[in-house]
Amino acid sequence: MPEAKLVLRGCVRAVLPENIDTDIIYPGRYLNITDREKTAEHLFELAYPGIRAELQPGEFIVAAANFGCGSSREQAASALKYAGVGAVLAASFARIFYRNAINLGLPAVVSPVAFKLCAPGDELEVDLTGGRVRNVTQGREFASAPLDPRAIELLQAGGLIPYLKRKYATAQGARP
Amino acid sequence: MGMTIAEKILARASSRASVRPDEIVVANVDLAMSHENADLVRKSFLEIGVPRVWDPSKIVIIFDHRIPAESEKTATTHKAVREFVAAQGITNFYDVGRGGICHQVLAERGHVKPGMVVVGTDSHTTTHGAFGAFATGIGATEMAGVWAEGALWFKVPSTIRIEVTGEFRPWISAKDLILHIIGRLGAAGADYRAVEFDGSAIRSMTAASRMVLANLSMEMGAKAAFTPVPEIGPDPAAVYERVLHIDAGRDIAEPQIACPHSVDNVKPLSAVGELPVHQAVLGSCTNGRVEDFEIAARIVAGREVHPRTRLIVIPASQQVYREAMRLGYLETLMAAGAIINPPGCGPCVGVHQGILAAGEVCVSSTNRNFIGRMGSKDSSVYLASPAVVAASAIAGRLAHPEALEPVHA
Numbered sequence A: 001m002p003e004a005k006l007v008l009r010g011c012v013r014a015v016l017p018e019n020i021d022t023d024i025i026y027p028g029r030y031l032n033i034t035d036r037e038k039t040a041e042h043l044f045e046l047a048y049p050g051i052r053a054e055l056q057p058g059e060f061i062v063a064a065a066n067f068g069c070g071s072s073r074e075q076a077a078s079a080l081k082y083a084g085v086g087a088v089l090a091a092s093f094a095r096i097f098y099r100n101a102i103n104l105g106l107p108a109v110v111s112p113v114a115f116k117l118c119a120p121g122d123e124l125e126v127d128l129t130g131g132r133v134r135n136v137t138q139g140r141e142f143a144s145a146p147l148d149p150r151a152i153e154l155l156q157a158g159g160l161i162p163y164l165k166r167k168y169a170t171a172q173g174a175r176p
Numbered sequence B: 001m002g003m004t005i006a007e008k009i010l011a012r013a014s015s016r017a018s019v020r021p022d023e024i025v026v027a028n029v030d031l032a033m034s035h036e037n038a039d040l041v042r043k044s045f046l047e048i049g050v051p052r053v054w055d056p057s058k059i060v061i062i063f064d065h066r067i068p069a070e071s072e073k074t075a076t077t078h079k080a081v082r083e084f085v086a087a088q089g090i091t092n093f094y095d096v097g098r099g100g101i102c103h104q105v106l107a108e109r110g111h112v113k114p115g116m117v118v119v120g121t122d123s124h125t126t127t128h129g130a131f132g133a134f135a136t137g138i139g140a141t142e143m144a145g146v147w148a149e150g151a152l153w154f155k156v157p158s159t160i161r162i163e164v165t166g167e168f169r170p171w172i173s174a175k176d177l178i179l180h181i182i183g184r185l186g187a188a189g190a191d192y193r194a195v196e197f198d199g200s201a202i203r204s205m206t207a208a209s210r211m212v213l214a215n216l217s218m219e220m221g222a223k224a225a226f227t228p229v230p231e232i233g234p235d236p237a238a239v240y241e242r243v244l245h246i247d248a249g250r251d252i253a254e255p256q257i258a259c260p261h262s263v264d265n266v267k268p269l270s271a272v273g274e275l276p277v278h279q280a281v282l283g284s285c286t287n288g289r290v291e292d293f294e295i296a297a298r299i300v301a302g303r304e305v306h307p308r309t310r311l312i313v314i315p316a317s318q319q320v321y322r323e324a325m326r327l328g329y330l331e332t333l334m335a336a337g338a339i340i341n342p343p344g345c346g347p348c349v350g351v352h353q354g355i356l357a358a359g360e361v362c363v364s365s366t367n368r369n370f371i372g373r374m375g376s377k378d379s380s381v382y383l384a385s386p387a388v389v390a391a392s393a394i395a396g397r398l399a400h401p402e403a404l405e406p407v408h409a
Ligand code: SF4
Pocket: B064, B065, B101, B102, B122, B124, B284, B285, B286, B344, B345, B348, B349, B366, B367
């Protein structure tokens, strides 16, 4: 497993308002899809179908506060990840979504100002550990919360499952 | 330093003398609940490569979102979960016809005890704080980790205390109270935090009504929510991030309505204006219990559901269904023109049994009104109390029970 990059570069696909709920990200009617890759097909399907249609691998979703509020559905995070989103930058995240994202290896970056200082199409450089975002297009830099070491460890492992898999493989199946 | 209820429970579960907000603890899990998304958990669990779950007696699986299976795809996931449950010796399994909505079943079958750490792959797991448990929602992958290890890390939340005194006005219920609070605090107002409800108005509530408060606390982001139980309470010197005082009679003058498309878009009924209603839904883990059917039956008795409106009633569980039947509430509702769906989530999550067409308006006792939640992205859902849902079904428009024509004998 290659180590995940800690400085991400890509363009902003969309800048979204506050309270983007998990039904907007991934409609409830598709919850019986349990193949993670397939969840990508329904990303933002009802409210913003254009996002998935135009998304390029590694692009960023930027949002105002409380991104991912609502349901605990992990498909919201997996749809973003498997559609190719490089990271979500939001003023704040709902807690279950945040944990789901990190557990699936999708960087979720808290930046109170990103949604004000980024426009669709802007190229960004996002430093996950340094707590810094550079808007290359607009030539400005702003702060983000550095990911905590636990989150970095999970992202570098590729998510919680590969992390646990490795842990139990080295422990030869023994429980801690 | 004194501890709040959340702090006390997390300290005990992580074998510490005390904990403070923002500390990270690894807590032992007492109960791990999943519904159909147990299939996602199962897949992740099998990937980890641990042969057995940590403790099959602490895992509860309840089918509710799509029962009976509405499609071959769902039937296939149900089947996979049944096989897994049998192979792992998980006996707390409530299949179609044995349970109902996960939160209702967990409560009525006595799985939850005060002081427990409960995790569930459903955001409304906060409901179980009504029984003094630290209960919170997690994702499927995280649950796979719990199935393997029986423990999970938590950031200790700070706590908001909400004290409610005074007497509720006629027709005003726990649903109106919590919608009022969500309207004040906002959809992220309790994000990452625990909420403690207390005060004379809370202490005189039924268990079912307390569940409404803990359940809907999720809609302001709460990680856990508590109503008072004798077994565990905060220390007198507990430190709160914020204390809110509400006088139920003074502050909640009329029924509260959460308007599309967010739960914190709350208005008093009279401010919503004239609103024709095509569908009225009475059910869900928020308001699908016997007391909700009792009030609805009282309102619709001797009346008829408006020709423009469909009234869909979904008991939260088999037990609720039987009790409401025994007490005659279902008979009364059906006589008025309601259809009774099988116990479960019904149309709440937009899958089946009452999906809305474009342009349709629904008044619902459920807990979410997000875009497309109950069907078309061009439909709208207004969240309200069971009393308002029943009255609106009769009036064919959003209505206060007091606004209905008197019943002619
Ligand atoms: S009734 Fe609705 S909110 Fe409650 S568990 Fe079912 S789908 Fe979720």
